[in-house]
Amino acid sequence: MHRYIITRLLLALPTLAGAAALVFILMRLIPGDVCVIRLGSGGAHLNQDALDLCHKQLGLDQPIVVQFLTYLKNLALFDFGISMWSGNPVWQEILLRLPVSLEVAILATVIAILLAIPLGTLSALKENSALDHVVRVLAIAGIATPSFWLGIMSLILVLNVSAAITGSPWLPPIDYVPLWKDPLYNLSIVLLPAITVGYRYSAVTMRLTRSAMLEVMREDYIRTARAKGLLEQIVVNRHALKNALLPVVTLIGIEFAFLIGGLVVTEQVFNLNGIGRLLVQAVQNQDNVLAQALVMLVVLVFVIVNLVVDLLYAWLDPRIRYS
Amino acid sequence: MSVRMNIWTAGLGLAAAVAFNPAWAESPKQGGMLTYVIPADAPPSFDAHRETTYATIHSAAPYYSVLIRVPPDNPASTTEFVCDLCTEMPKPTDGGKTYTFKIREGVKFHDGSKLTAQDVALSWQYIVKPPKGVVSARQSFYEMVESVQAIDDTTVVFKLKYATTAFLPALADPYSWIYKKEILEKDPHWFEKNIMGSGPFKLVTYEVGQSIKGERNKDYYHKGLPHLDGILGIFADKQSVRVDAIKADRASIEFRGLPPSARDQLTKELGDKVWVQDSDWNCGNILTPNHQKKPFDDVRVRKALALAIDQWKGAPALAKIANVRTVGGIVFPGSPLAATKAELEQYPGFWPDIEKSRAEAKRLLKEAGAEGLKFELLNRNVDQPYKFVGTWVIGEWKKIGLQVEQKVVPTGPWFSNMRAGTFDVALEANCQSVVNPVLDTGKYLPHKVFPDNYGYYDDPKSIELYEAMQKETDPAKQRIAMRAYEKQTMDTEVHEIVLPYWYRIVMGRSYVKGWKISPSHYLNQDLANIWLDK
Numbered sequence: 001m002h003r004y005i006i007t008r009l010l011l012a013l014p015t016l017a018g019a020a021a022l023v024f025i026l027m028r029l030i031p032g033d034v035c036v037i038r039l040g041s042g043g044a045h046l047n048q049d050a051l052d053l054c055h056k057q058l059g060l061d062q063p064i065v066v067q068f069l070t071y072l073k074n075l076a077l078f079d080f081g082i083s084m085w086s087g088n089p090v091w092q093e094i095l096l097r098l099p100v101s102l103e104v105a106i107l108a109t110v111i112a113i114l115l116a117i118p119l120g121t122l123s124a125l126k127e128n129s130a131l132d133h134v135v136r137v138l139a140i141a142g143i144a145t146p147s148f149w150l151g152i153m154s155l156i157l158v159l160n161v162s163a164a165i166t167g168s169p170w171l172p173p174i175d176y177v178p179l180w181k182d183p184l185y186n187l188s189i190v191l192l193p194a195i196t197v198g199y200r201y202s203a204v205t206m207r208l209t210r211s212a213m214l215e216v217m218r219e220d221y222i223r224t225a226r227a228k229g230l231l232e233q234i235v236v237n238r239h240a241l242k243n244a245l246l247p248v249v250t251l252i253g254i255e256f257a258f259l260i261g262g263l264v265v266t267e268q269v270f271n272l273n274g275i276g277r278l279l280v281q282a283v284q285n286q287d288n289v290l291a292q293a294l295v296m297l298v299v300l301v302f303v304i305v306n307l308v309v310d311l312l313y314a315w316l317d318p319r320i321r322y323s
Numbered sequence: 324m325s326v327r328m329n330i331w332t333a334g335l336g337l338a339a340a341v342a343f344n345p346a347w348a349e350s351p352k353q354g355g356m357l358t359y360v361i362p363a364d365a366p367p368s369f370d371a372h373r374e375t376t377y378a379t380i381h382s383a384a385p386y387y388s389v390l391i392r393v394p395p396d397n398p399a400s401t402t403e404f405v406c407d408l409c410t411e412m413p414k415p416t417d418g419g420k421t422y423t424f425k426i427r428e429g430v431k432f433h434d435g436s437k438l439t440a441q442d443v444a445l446s447w448q449y450i451v452k453p454p455k456g457v458v459s460a461r462q463s464f465y466e467m468v469e470s471v472q473a474i475d476d477t478t479v480v481f482k483l484k485y486a487t488t489a490f491l492p493a494l495a496d497p498y499s500w501i502y503k504k505e506i507l508e509k510d511p512h513w514f515e516k517n518i519m520g521s522g523p524f525k526l527v528t529y530e531v532g533q534s535i536k537g538e539r540n541k542d543y544y545h546k547g548l549p550h551l552d553g554i555l556g557i558f559a560d561k562q563s564v565r566v567d568a569i570k571a572d573r574a575s576i577e578f579r580g581l582p583p584s585a586r587d588q589l590t591k592e593l594g595d596k597v598w599v600q601d602s603d604w605n606c607g608n609i610l611t612p613n614h615q616k617k618p619f620d621d622v623r624v625r626k627a628l629a630l631a632i633d634q635w636k637g638a639p640a641l642a643k644i645a646n647v648r649t650v651g652g653i654v655f656p657g658s659p660l661a662a663t664k665a666e667l668e669q670y671p672g673f674w675p676d677i678e679k680s681r682a683e684a685k686r687l688l689k690e691a692g693a694e695g696l697k698f699e700l701l702n703r704n705v706d707q708p709y710k711f712v713g714t715w716v717i718g719e720w721k722k723i724g725l726q727v728e729q730k731v732v733p734t735g736p737w738f739s740n741m742r743a744g745t746f747d748v749a750l751e752a753n754c755q756s757v758v759n760p761v762l763d764t765g766k767y768l769p770h771k772v773f774p775d776n777y778g779y780y781d782d783p784k785s786i787e788l789y790e791a792m793q794k795e796t797d798p799a800k801q802r803i804a805m806r807a808y809e810k811q812t813m814d815t816e817v818h819e820i821v822l823p824y825w826y827r828i829v830m831g832r833s834y835v836k837g838w839k840i841s842p843s844h845y846l847n848q849d850l851a852n853i854w855l856d857k
Contacts, residue, residue, distance in 0.1 A: 031743075032735020038367055039460055040738065041375050045765065046775045050373075050458045057456075085367045087515055088531070096531050155567060162571075169592075171571030174360075174564060175534045175557045271557075271564045273532040281364050286735045 005307065012303040016296065020075055023295040024068055027288040034058065034084045034286040058084050071292065080296075085287040093278065093290060094297060100176060101267075101274035103186075104194050105259035109252065111198030112205055117248070119202075120209025121241060124217065135206065142203020148265035150196040155269070158192070174271040193270040197263065201255050208251050212244035219243075242316055249316065253309035254302075261298035351837055355855035356553045360565045360574040365532040365558055368515035371498040372450050373458040377844050380497055381578055382535050382556055384848040385549075386433070387500035387520035390424060390443055390479075391491070393757060395852050398841030399602060401658045401758040404495045408443060408521075409479075419486025419796055420469075422494075424479045430544045432503050433518075433525045444473035445504045447481075449511065457511045464493045464762055486796050492759035497845045523549035523851035532558055543851070550837065550854035569597065569830060575855075576831035579844045580604070582646055582707050586828045596833050600840040603649045603656055604825035605763070606754035608712045610700075611819055614780040615744055623691040625817040628748070629672035630684035631723040636677065637715055638823040645711035648826035653764045653809045656824060657842060659798065660760040660805045670814045684723045697726040698747035703737040712822055713750050741777040749777060754825075756845035760805065761793050767812045767819055778818050785811050785818070 035054035040046035055061045059070070074081055080090035123135035155171065162170035172188050179186045216222065217240055225235045264276035275294060282291040314320045363378035371379050371387070391412065394405045406412060409424040416423070430438040451468045453459040467490055469482040483490060500520060506513050518526045523545070524537035538553045557574060559565050566585045568574040570592060581589075589597050612619035612628065619625060634650045642648040650673070652662040667673040674680040688694050702713040710731060717727045727748075732740065740746045753766045768789055770776045788811050792804035812818050829840050837852040 030735060031739035032733070032737075033739065033742075034735075036738045036742065037734055039373075039375055039458070040775065041734070045461070045463045045762075045773070047460065047463050048774055050460060050462065053456065053458055086365070086531070087368060093531070152563065155563075159567065159571060169571045171567055171573055174559060174568050174573050175555070176530075268561045269563065271559045271561065273530075273558075277364070278532070284733060284735070285367075 005311075008307050008310070012307075015303060016299060017072075019299040020072065020292070020296060021068075023292050024071055024288075027283075027286075027291055028064065030283070030286065032286045033060075034288070035060070037285055038085070075296070080293040081289040083282075083287055083290045085282070085285045085290065090290055090293040094275070094293065097273055097275050097278050099178060100190075100272050101260050101263060101276065103179060104190055104197065104263060104266075104272065104274065105256055107190060107194035108198035108201055108259060109256050111194055112201035112255070113252065115198070115202035116205035117209055117241075117245075120206040120248075121213050121236070121244075123206070123210045124213030125236065127214065135210070139203040139206040139210075142200050143207070145200065146265075147197045147200045148269050150199065151193060151266050151269040154192055154196055172270070176273055189270075190272070193263075193266050193272060197259065197266055201259075204255065205248060205251055209244065209248050212247050213240060216240045216244040245316055246313060249312050250309050253305040257298070257302045257305040260301045261294065349836070349856070351550045351852075351854035352856060353550050353854070354552050355550075355857070356555060357551050357576070357835065357850065357853055357855065358555045358557065358574045360559045360568050360577045361535075361556045362560060362562070362565060362577060362579045363558060364560050369518055370512075370515040371500045372446075372453075372502075373460055373515070374498070375460050377579060378558075380845050380848050382558075383518055383520075383526075384497065384500075385522055385524040385537055385554055385850045386518045386526055387522040387849075388430070388438070389495070389497065389499050389501060390447070391495045392497065393495055393841060393846050395847055395849070396839065398839055398847040399657070401655065401842070404491050408438070408501060415486070417482075420483045422481040422483075422490070423474075424481070426477045426479060427544055428477060430521050431542045432521045433540065434503075435542075436503065436505075438501065438503075438521050439476040440473040440479045441476065442504045443479045443501050444471050445507055446501045447471040447479070447499070449502075449507060450499055454511065461496060461498060463765075464489075464496065464759075467493075485794055487761065487793060488796055488798075488801065489759055489761035489793065492757045493762060495757050497756050497843075497848065523849055524551075524554055527553070534558065545851060549851040551850070554850055569832065572832060575835045576829070576838070578829060578848060580646060580827040581830055583643060583828065586830060589830055597830050598833050598835075599828060599830055601826060601828045602840045602842055604646070604827040604844075605655050605756070605758050605842045606752055606825040607651065607655075608647070608708065608750055608752050608822040608825070609766075609819050610716065610822065611741075611749045611751055611776075611778045612817075613744060613746055613748065614778050614818070616747055618691060618693045618696065619747065621691045621693070622816055623687040624693050624696070625820075626671050627684040627687040627691070627693070627723065628720065628725075629670075629813070629817050629820045630674070630680045630687070631725070632672045632716060632719045632820070632822075633677040633680075634673055634823060635675065637719065641708075641711065641715055641823065642826060645708040646825050646828065647708050647712060647823040649824045651824050652821055653767055653812055653819075654760045654805060655755075655758045655763065655842065658758050658760050660802050662806065662809060666806065670810070671817060672813075672820060681723050688723065688725075695724050695726065697728075699728050699730045701737065701740050701746040701749040702729055702731045703750070703752075704731050704733045708825060709750060709752075716750070716822070744777070744779050746777075751777065752825075756843045758842055764789070764792075764805070764808065767808075780816070780818055782811070782816060782818065785816070 035051050039050055083090055083093050119135045123132045126132050159169040159171055172192055176189055177185045222240055225239050261275050261279055263274060264280050267274040267277040279294045361381045366378040366382050368374055369383045389407045390409055391404050392407050394403050408427055410427055413422050413424055426440045426443055432438055448471050450459050451465040451471060467483050467487050469484045472480050474480055502514055503519050523540055523543045525540050527536040527538050529535045535556045539549055565577045586599055612625050614620050638650050649656045652667055654661040668675055700713055703709045713729050717729055720727050741749050755763045765773050768776055769781050770779050772786055788808040792808050795801040795804050834855050834857040836856050837854045841847045
C-alpha cells in the first residue's frame, strides 16, 4: 500500500509539471499588464518611468524563457513567489483564504452526503413511488439551478422574511470571523453558502446514488443475500449500499476538489474571501504569479483527492487491492 | 428633505447637486463605530504615493494627514482648498512661484513621535521626484515644482518653475499622505504594507481582503475630531452585497457610488432610513477614434461620429439607468473653466437640432466615402457606466447608418489594446480626483507628449494651445485659452468625443451624519467629521 501511494505521488509530478507549463503559457496569452492596471486605473496619469520600474521590480522586463525557467526552478523549491499585485508572499495570500474555502467545502460536502445518500437510496428502494418522484424532482431542480442564483434567492428570502417578521431586514454578517474565534458568528456566515452549494452538490450525488443503487439491487448477489434470509436492512446497508457507493465516492471527491477553487460566484454573492474569489482577482489583475500558484493548488487538490478516492475503493470493495 | 442645486441655473461653479440633510446642522454626537463597505477586494498596497486605486484611499485615508485638501464641510467646491497640516493657506510670492507653508505644531504620528516640516518636505520630495527604485504614480502632476524644502521644523517651501493655477489643486491631491521621514529614509517600501500616519484614526487590525479596523486617535490635532470611536471598512466587491448590507444595516454607508437602480431600490424599501447624496463626478467617458487607422484619420469621419450622438436627449435618458448625467466638454462641468451650454452647442454632437446634426454627419460620411462604415467599439467589461454608455452610443451611430460591434473585454486587454493601438474606436474614461482642469485636460494632448492618450494623433497646434492655457494665471484669460484648446480637441480636429459626465450617488443610513459628497470618490475620505445620530 505504501509503495502504491508513493508511486501515485511520483506519477503526479509530471501532471503537476504539465499543469505548471500550461498555466504559465495561458496566463501570458491574456493580453494586458499588471503594472498598467495598477498604475493607470484612475486618479493618475500613466508614467513611463514608473511603468518601467514596476516591470523591473516584478521581473517582467526579463525574456519570457527566463521567466519560465525561474518559475519552474522556484516551483521545484516550493517557492511560489510574491504576488505581483499585493507584494505579499503567495503562500500567505493562499493561507489567508484557504480556511474559508475549506470550511464551506467541508460543510457543503457534509450537507450533500447527509442529503444525497439517504434520499438517493430511499428513492431507489421505493422506485416510482411518491417519495421517489419527490426526490427526483428535488435532484433535477438542484442540478438545473446554479448555486449562485440560489444564493441570491436565499439572501432575498432571508431579507424579506426577517423584514416581515421583525420589521427590519436581517442578513448574515459580511465580515468573516474564523470558526475558532466565534463559532456561532462564523456559522451564521458560512451556513447559507454551504446549504446553497451543498444542495446542488447533493442533487448530483443523489441522482448517482439512486441509479447505482438501482443497478446493484438487481444484481445476483443481492438476490442471493435475500434468499439466504438476511434482513432487508443488512442487504441494503452491507451488500448493496457499500457496492453502490463506489462511483458515488468518486463523484464526491471530484466535487469536493472543485469546491476548493470553484466557488467563485458563490463567494462573491456571500462576500466570502475564499480561494475562488482570489483566483478571479488574480486573473483580473493579471497577477500571473498568484494565478499560477492557485491553479497549481487546485491541481494538487485534485491529485490528492483522486488518490484518497482510490484508497477508499479498497475499503469499500475488499476485492480491490493495491500493491 | 433634499435640495438640489442645478449647476446650469445656480451658476456657482459647483459640480455637485447635493441633497442636504438638515440634521447636519445639529451638534455632533461623540462615539460609536462606523461600519462601511469598500467596493473592492483589497488595495494592492497601502502606499498612496504609488497606488492609483480608490481601494487604497477608502481603506487607509482615515489614518493619514495631508498638507492641504478640499474643505471637508464643502468638498463640492472646485476652487476652495484648506489646510490640514498647515496653519493657513499661503499667499504665493515671487510672481506666484513660491509657496511657504507653516506646519502645525504638536502634531503626532500614531507612534507618538512628533510630525514636523521635515516629514512633510520629504514626503513631498518622494512624490515630486521619487528616488531610484520608488514609484510615484502622480509624479507628472508636479512637473511645475522645482523644489520642496523644509526651512525649519515648522516651514515648508515649494518653489515652482513657473506660476500655474494647477499647483494648489495638485497639492490637495488626496493620495499625498504625509509619511514619517525616519521610516521613509530607512525603507521607502515600508508604507506599502504598514500604516503609520497622523490622521484621525489609528489602525487596529487589517484582515487582507476582509476588513480594516481603526480606533479614534485621541491626539488628533483638529480639536473635537474625530467624532467616532472607531471605523470598520469591510471589503465587498460585489454590488448586491453592498446594497444588501446597507439594507440590513450590516453597513451604514458605501462611499464610492451606487447606480440609479440601487438608489431607487433602497429608497423605496427603506424610505427615510436612508439618505441619498448625489453629485456630478469628475469622471467622464470619452470616445477615442484611433487616428492611425483608416478612415478615422479623416476628420470628417470623426466629426460624423460626434454629430450622430444626441447628447442633450441621451444624457437624461441614460441617467435613469446608468451613472451618468451632465453634458460637458473637456472641463468638469462645475469648474469656472468649463464650457457653458451655449458654448457647448457650437461643437459637433452638441448641436441643439439633432436632425440637422445627423444630416450633416451623413453628408460628411458620404463625402469621405465612409457611408455604412463598419467598425468595432472597444469597451471595458465594467457595467457602470461603460457598457451602458457603449450600447447607447452604438444605437446613436446606427441612426446614421454605421454598423458598429461592441468588443467588451476585461480591464487588462482593454488597456493592452489601447496601448498597442489595436482598436478602431475605444470607449475610455478620464477619471480624476481634485478638480484641476489644467491637469485633467492633459488627457487630450497627443500621445507623444501625454502617453495616456490613445488617439495616436500628432497635433502641434493642440500642444501650443494647451501650453498657453496651462501657463495663464489670469482666470478670464485662462478661460478663453481653455476654450481655444477645447475647440481644437472637440470641434476643429475632433480628436476625442466627450460623452456625459458620470454621476455619483452615495447612500447611507439616516443616522450617519457629517459627511458630504464631493465630485470624486477619492476626496473627503478621512471620515473625521462623520458622527452617528443613534
